[in-house]
Amino acid sequence: MKARIHLLLGSLSAALVAFALAAPRVIAADKVDPVADAKAFQNFFFQKFPNVKHEDFVNGPYSMNEDMKRQWQEKEEFPPYEFALEAGKEMFSTPFKNGKTYADCFPNGGIGIRQNYPYFDSGEGKVITLELALNRCREANGEGPYSYVKDEMASLTAYMAYTSRGKLMDIKIPDDPRALAAYENGKRYFYTRRGQMNFSCASCHVQSPGERIRAETLAPALGILNAMPIYRSEWSGMGTTSRRFVTCNSQTRAVSLEPQSDEYRDVEYFLSYVANGLPISGPGARP
Amino acid sequence: MASSIRVRATSTGDITEVQTLIQHPMDTGLVKDSKGELIPAHFIQQLKFECNGKDVFVADWGTAVSKDPYVKFSFKGAKKGDELKISWTDNKGGSDTTTAKIA
Amino acid sequence: MKLSLGLAMLLALSLAPSARAASEADYKAAYAAAEAASKEAAGMRNQWTVTVSALAAAKRAADGGDFGRAVAAAREAEALARASIFQAVSEKEAWKAMEIR
Numbered sequence: 383m384k385a386r387i388h389l390l391l392g393s394l395s396a397a398l399v400a401f402a403l404a405a406p407r408v409i410a411a412d413k414v415d416p417v418a419d420a421k422a423f424q425n426f427f428f429q430k431f432p433n434v435k436h437e438d439f440v441n442g443p444y445s446m447n448e449d450m451k452r453q454w455q456e457k458e459e460f461p462p463y464e465f466a467l468e469a470g471k472e473m474f475s476t477p478f479k480n481g482k483t484y485a486d487c488f489p490n491g492g493i494g495i496r497q498n499y500p501y502f503d504s505g506e507g508k509v510i511t512l513e514l515a516l517n518r519c520r521e522a523n524g525e526g527p528y529s530y531v532k533d534e535m536a537s538l539t540a541y542m543a544y545t546s547r548g549k550l551m552d553i554k555i556p557d558d559p560r561a562l563a564a565y566e567n568g569k570r571y572f573y574t575r576r577g578q579m580n581f582s583c584a585s586c587h588v589q590s591p592g593e594r595i596r597a598e599t600l601a602p603a604l605g606i607l608n609a610m611p612i613y614r615s616e617w618s619g620m621g622t623t624s625r626r627f628v629t630c631n632s633q634t635r636a637v638s639l640e641p642q643s644d645e646y647r648d649v650e651y652f653l654s655y656v657a658n659g660l661p662i663s664g665p666g667a668r669p
Numbered sequence: 670m671a672s673s674i675r676v677r678a679t680s681t682g683d684i685t686e687v688q689t690l691i692q693h694p695m696d697t698g699l700v701k702d703s704k705g706e707l708i709p710a711h712f713i714q715q716l717k718f719e720c721n722g723k724d725v726f727v728a729d730w731g732t733a734v735s736k737d738p739y740v741k742f743s744f745k746g747a748k749k750g751d752e753l754k755i756s757w758t759d760n761k762g763g764s765d766t767t768t769a770k771i772a
Numbered sequence: 773m774k775l776s777l778g779l780a781m782l783l784a785l786s787l788a789p790s791a792r793a794a795s796e797a798d799y800k801a802a803y804a805a806a807e808a809a810s811k812e813a814a815g816m817r818n819q820w821t822v823t824v825s826a827l828a829a830a831k832r833a834a835d836g837g838d839f840g841r842a843v844a845a846a847r848e849a850e851a852l853a854r855a856s857i858f859q860a861v862s863e864k865e866a867w868k869a870m871e872i873r
Contacts, residue, residue, distance in 0.1 A: 419873070426872045460688045462737060464675060573867040575859060578820045578852070584870050618736040637819035645817065 414566045416555050416655060423656040427604040431592070440608035440663040442601030446592035450599060454667065463540055463613040463665040466620045470541030473534065478523040484538070487519035496539075496546035496662050500651050501554065502561040509564050509647040512539055513622055530641035531628060536611040536620035536665075543610065543664030551608055551662065553655040568652030571645050572603075577634030583649070586630075598669060605657045607650060609666030616669065623650055676769040678753050685771055686743040687718065687726070689755060697732040711761055716740070719754040720747050720771075747771055794843040799834050802846035806830065809853035818860035823852040 427439060431446070438445040444454045474492065477483050485491035489498075499512035516538055517527040528534040555561050575582045584603065586595060591602035598616075610623045621629075624641035627649070631638035639645055673692040678685055691713070698710025710732060718726040725744045747753075749771055756766040806827060813819045826849035834842035 423872050460675070460677065460690055460739065460741075462690070462739070464690060465692050465737065569871070570867055573870045574863045575867070575870075576818055576863070578822050578856075580859065582867065582870060584872075588870070588872065615735075632821060635821045637814070637821055637824060639817065 414562050416562070416565055419569070420656045420658055424604060424659075426588070427591075427602050431602070437661050439602055440605035440657075440660050442606060442609055442666065442668060443592075443599035445602070447599050450669070457667055461613070461665075461667050462615070463611075463620060463667055466537045466540045466611075466613065467544055467665060469534075470537035470539070470544075473538055474541050478520070478525050480523050482523050484516070484519055487515070487522070492542060493545045494549060496543045496664065497549040497552045500647065500654060502556055502558065502564060502651070504556060504558055504561070507558075507560045508644070509568075509651040511623070511642065511647055511650055512542065513624060514642050514647070530622060531625035532617075532619060532621055536622050536625075539611045539622060540620065540665035543662055546662045547664070548661050550659050551605075551654060551657045553651070553658055555655065564648045565652055565655060567645070568648030568650070571649040572652055577631065577636030579634040581634040583630065601668075603653065603656075605660045605663075607653050608657055608660055609663045609668075611664060612666040612668045614668045620665070672767045673765045674755050674757070674767040676753065676755055676767065678769055678771045680747060680749050680771050683745050684743050685720075685745075685747045685753075687741065687753065689718075689740045691716070691738050691740075691757060691765075693737065693757075693759065695732070695734055695736045695738065699732075711759060713738070713757045713759045716757045717755070719756075720744075720751055725753075794839040796834070796839055799830070799839045799842045799846065802843045802850070803827075803830055803834070806846045806850035806853060809850050809857065813853045813856040813860070816857060816860040818856050820852055820856045823849050823856060826852060 424436075427434075428436060431439075434445045441451075441454070444451040474484050485493075489495055496512065499515070500509045502508075503510045513530055513535055516535065517530070520527055528538075555565055572583045575585070586600050587603035587606060591600050593600055607623055610626065611620055612626070613620050617625075624646065627646050628638040628641060675690040676687065677689075678687045680686075693713055694711055695713065696708045696711040698707065700708050702708050712732050712734070713730050716726075716728045716730060717724060725747075726740075726742055728740070730738075751771045752768050753771055754766065754768045756764065758764040810819065810823050810827060813823065826845050830842045830845035830849060833839070833845055
């Protein structure tokens, strides 16, 4: 037992030392420039995968692997998220006890607006995601909030994404230092290594898209949220953007944060912003 | 509640292609819930497709089929406009039936 | 400095439990140190799942009266928590190395 711990800690500290030596290529902190960031981010993926059509990145692993893509196209004729979609449509049009509906909470009655979420709310000084807005809508109308990770929330966002399919992601960063700070915070979260595995979001979804991790093919970070929510065969069910973040964290052996915590909202803001111009493809189906 | 069965049947020439998606938990009886208690087995035992009074596809299932199963097959001898009747029964005595016109 | 932290972790672990059988007092001290470190990590929003489970294992062993095992698990938890703190501190700058620009 003792020997085992020695070994474990020995390798752990060796890893830490190695990583400490490799890391400090510190770049002078310059101004936050989201426009340049988004351009660089998209170019990185376009150059890494010159044969993938730009609008195809939103289809995650299916854009990376021909064989999987054919299977998926067949699956899309009869997609597994269909039940959730139908439930979401029904929920969306069913009035609350006070007679109002979700449509009253959203611009354009909630139809075809997925591409504008998340947005920065200047009144509150924070990022508002679609999931958060849906629960706030419920609470404002005297209803209890839904779980952020699945079931009802996934059905509702599935329907709202479906009505927005093909619309181009259009996230704005208003001229407000707090909005820029939220964006920067999301970017930092995306690239920061965490968990015992010492992985950042970028370790998988920037450095290794198209590669396998166990039996899965990793999706590119570019456009990864455009497909949310998703039916994952692995989960045997639907999951939201929140669920994706929570499970990614725990897979790196980091204790995940609360859904819709500031960090998750900010990283959603960052990831959505750099996917501006790519179409909404949600709800998606993933292995 | 809406039907638990989604079906799409299209005929080209003599061949009718059928795709079906069924909403069912398909619990194996081996999985525990968050409280650590076994979720009792709950699965479809028989799935049947009938066309013009004849069985065209009968499946006897066990627990090894996934949640919300998807089935695709094709058969000969039906034409556009014929009615396809789909039904399933599960181990708890539950069942559902729906019909679809072949397009 | 980074190397010495790693060594210190190794030393702390290898020397202590071999001297004599661990007592409840040893466990309490080790657990308190581990808990403090894990709270610090959680405060930095960088808790590791393995820290939490090592802490729980320490508690479980102590409840069962196996203080040797409890002390070992608590020390492991502390080492893991310290590693996660180190990670959080170094990543404050190091994340930029990974950025696409």
